[in-house]
Amino acid sequence: xxxxxxxxxxxxxxxxxxxxxxxxxxxxxxxxxxxxxxxxxxxxxxxxxxxxxxxxxxxxxxxxxxxxxxxxxxxxxxxxxxxxxxxxxxxxxxxxxxxxxxxxxxxxxxxxxxxxxxxxxxxxxxxxxxxxxxxxxxxxxxxxxxxxxxxxxxxxxxxxxxxxxxxxxxxxxxxxxxxxxxxxxxxxxxxxxxxxxxxxxxxxxxxxxxxxxxxxxxxxxxxxxxxxxxxxxxxxxxxxxxxxxxxxxxxxxxxxxxxxxxxxxxxxxxxxxxxxxxxxxxxxxxxxxxxxxxxxxxxxx
Numbered sequence: 001x002x003x004x005x006x007x008x009x010x011x012x013x014x015x016x017x018x019x020x021x022x023x024x025x026x027x028x029x030x031x032x033x034x035x036x037x038x039x040x041x042x043x044x045x046x047x048x049x050x051x052x053x054x055x056x057x058x059x060x061x062x063x064x065x066x067x068x069x070x071x072x073x074x075x076x077x078x079x080x081x082x083x084x085x086x087x088x089x090x091x092x093x094x095x096x097x098x099x100x101x102x103x104x105x106x107x108x109x110x111x112x113x114x115x116x117x118x119x120x121x122x123x124x125x126x127x128x129x130x131x132x133x134x135x136x137x138x139x140x141x142x143x144x145x146x147x148x149x150x151x152x153x154x155x156x157x158x159x160x161x162x163x164x165x166x167x168x169x170x171x172x173x174x175x176x177x178x179x180x181x182x183x184x185x186x187x188x189x190x191x192x193x194x195x196x197x198x199x200x201x202x203x204x205x206x207x208x209x210x211x212x213x214x215x216x217x218x219x220x221x222x223x224x225x226x227x228x229x230x231x232x233x234x235x236x237x238x239x240x241x242x243x244x245x246x247x248x249x250x251x252x253x254x255x256x257x258x259x260x261x262x263x264x265x266x267x268x269x270x271x272x273x274x275x276x277x278x279x280x281x282x283x284x285x286x287x288x289x290x291x292x293x294x295x296x297x298x299x300x301x
Contacts, residue, residue: 004263007144012046018054019046036278038271050145051183065181071272072285073173075126080264082257091127097135098249100234108148108187120161129174138260148187156193163201172208173289194219
């Protein structure tokens with residue numbers, strides 16, 4: 001673990017003049033009175049405060065949601081060994097994610113995602129989501145706070161076959177984590193090369209999206225349209241950007257996950273809630289997300 005680079009509270013204080021030690025202390029004291037929560041580092045408390053614009057009560061809510069959700073979603077937050085988990089090794093060949101260099105004109109960080117393998121039979125939503133959340137974890141750990149986060153998805157290979165393999169309940173769970181638990185200031189979601197399957201996908205996920213998230217979404221049929229929001233030269237060179245190729249960028253991200261293997265194993269062992277110690281009624285996945293049987297998988301030819 002000593003080789004792992006982590007941002008420190010001191011670095012966060014320099015980046016964020018609004019961040020107060022008294023607020024960190026207040027959050028730390030609250031956490032210590034929640035026996036079900038794991039031990040939380042001060043740099044992560046800074047992340048929760050910053051993502052909630054320094055509102056302490058909102059930060060407490062996000063902390064509770066973050067650790068409880070990660071505990072009760074093993075399909076996304078369990079078996080995260082980047083070297084030993086077969087499902088992950090497979091998804092590394094199907095999806096590519098990459099944080100992009102540079103920032104938007106507002107100073108927001110950017111993450112790009114695209115299919116590497118467009119065969120729907122190789123698509124596993126749980127693994128795709130797991131991979132994305134793992135990369136986000138490393139960004140939070142190493143980069144800490146940023147002014148905002150922009151997600152750019154390339155839908156050129158998205159097909160009705162992919163959409164047919166998406167469980168509405170899994171979509172609900174993933175969106176709950178992003179909207180209620182992820183310590184990030186999500187600002188914009190851009191979808192490039194919109195295909196007819198995208199409309200069907202939106203019909204599935206929209207019921208689980210808050211109005212604020214729906215309002216963040218922008219769909220683009222041209223790079224010219226996208227360029228109004230983000231610097232196009234930051235995109236991988238397959239999309240006419242000047243960045244490295246998506247395959248090169250993806251290899252870098254997979255290597256990063258492998259380098260942080262010990263952190264993922266430790267997080268899974270120690271970074272979860274203990275429901276037996278929760279004051280009041282313990283929580284379960286059905287309390288958070290409803291019952292599996294309430295959702296029927298779409299049947300699309």
